[in-house]
Amino acid sequence: MERPDAAWGALASRRYLVSAWPWRSYAYLLSSVPVGVLTIAVLLVSVVVSIVLSPIVVGVLLMASIPLYGVLIGIVERWRARLVVPAGIASPHAAIPSTYSRRQRQIFRRRERASLRALGYGLLLGVFLWPLNALIAGICGTTLLLTAGAPVIAAYDQMGMGPWVLDNPREGFIFLVAFGPVWFVVSSYVVGVLAAAESELAKALLGAREEELRRNLAELRRSRLDLVDAFETERARIERHLHDGVQQRLVGLTMTLGLAELDLPEGEGRRLVVKAHGEAEAALADLREAVRGIHPRVLVDHGLEAAVREVADRSPLPVTVRMSLPDRLPAPIEAAAYFVVSEALGNVAKHAAATRCEVEGWIAGDRLVVTITDNGIGGAVLGTSNATGSTSDAGPGGGTLQAGGAGSTGSTGSAGGTGLAGLVTRLDALGGTLELTSPPGGPTRLRMECPCRLDD
């Protein structure tokens, strides 16, 4: 059955009577009896106990935790419903953030409407459904059993079935042949319809509603954005720390060494101080380079275009930059675009054997588009680094040939470590894409697209 409402589909099928469905329906209806009894008993006891204890705190706490029973009822009933809904019913509960404490988790679940709906279903089950099921499935099942057993029972005892009185096995057999098939057909459909109807009820009350699915999706997207944002914040914090701490101290050191050079007479001591000064300056330059890779200052202060121009200026090959961005964009988007350009230009310089490169950026509708084009040898792939390193992170113009990869970039990672593959993940979280066209022989073109806003 490919139809989602499996029970109804089975009922409509011609082979319903010879399938397992009538028996599944019996199992579903009859198993509701113990579950229903237990549910109503536990709920009643909890309510009574919490009312009795309400003068003290425990009672209030118990009362407040009653919606949590809904969660339990939902779990049991969704599991039981698999008897007639083979595909199962998806849980309506949202994922709880893993950082939550036990108490926060409980509060989170208690506030969910799905928990209350399941509790309502539990009440319905405990008060109304299980007696109904016991009655209908009980009458149907018992009558069926008695009819089937009529020849045997009548052999021992007089047996009254409706208007007839069966005295011996022969009469019992006639009764079985005459009424057995008819009753089997009637009872199977009655039980089947009831089970199907109840499974619909379970789906409606215990399953996820569309708005809940949408909300879960929105929450998921938001949490991914939060993650990207958190990384951005963390990068900014590291940059500030390096700037205000280590860099200042190194600059202080160069000043002191500079003064010492003035005072010292010509000789070995002075030579060493000059050397130390040079080393301190080299350390500063290295540090500056590292900071640039973490969180470029010019990006924060002057935006994407200025930062891209700066990275283009540092590239060993001529890079033309054409960007027309009217406004500043949200920081995570600017950062993603900047690192795409930076990574791509690095790859072009390393692998593409290109003589020139072009970076363009513009806004198309509500999306930021950035392209990096080079006139290199082409054949680049947007691979994730794998163990053999045969198709490593060659960006645009990467000389990596897809087959074999002999003489390729090997396992030499790019500056960003995970390179463009990591940036794809980052863009993905922002709702953006990265696309590479690189026919053998070139030209190679990397195109990045990303929504200009974070909330959509």
Place this chain on the structure above:
Amino acid sequence: MPARRLSIVLAEDSLLLREGLASILDRAGHEVRDAVGDGDTLLAVVRKQPPDVVITDVRMPPGHSDEGLRAAAAIRADFPGIGILVLSQYVADAYLSSLLETTTGGIGYLLKDRVGHVREFLASLDRVAEGGTVVDPEVVRQLLARRRDDGPLAALTPRELEVLALMAEGRVNASIAEQLVVSEAAVRKHVGNIFAKLHLDDGLDRRVSAVLTYLRG
């Protein structure tokens, strides 16, 4: 000893660097009139009694972004005669344009590391005080890397561009000659050609104008 004893106001939020700078300036015979830690205080101090030169950091409290540059622009607007030397942990030509927007010289933009080369640093300071322009070699390198296909600089030969770049760093002819391993006369010839090709007015300080043309490219 300096050509002239300068009265200097220093703005730098790191105590370590503020004291380091102050001691270097002090030893060189300049007067560090005030040493402050943020842009607003800098403006207040300068307004009360204008110094000869202001030395300021770019990034200062409260925002830790470009408070120093904004204070510099405000000072330049109110007191065009005060030389301004901007020091930064990190230099990029993007910051230069905001510095040069309102200025006609008397401006410097240097990496903080350069302070350690005490003699060169003091020479740069004097140049700024005299109304010259000094730009960090790192920025000049970035500007050189930027390809310009049009504009006034297109007419210059590569050698002339090289000379102009060194002028932008604040070097005098003798120093340029030493750097390029040519005679001072050759440098003078190049400088003359640059002035001619850029159609610089005789009345202005042509050296400054040439450098500004270069930097604004």
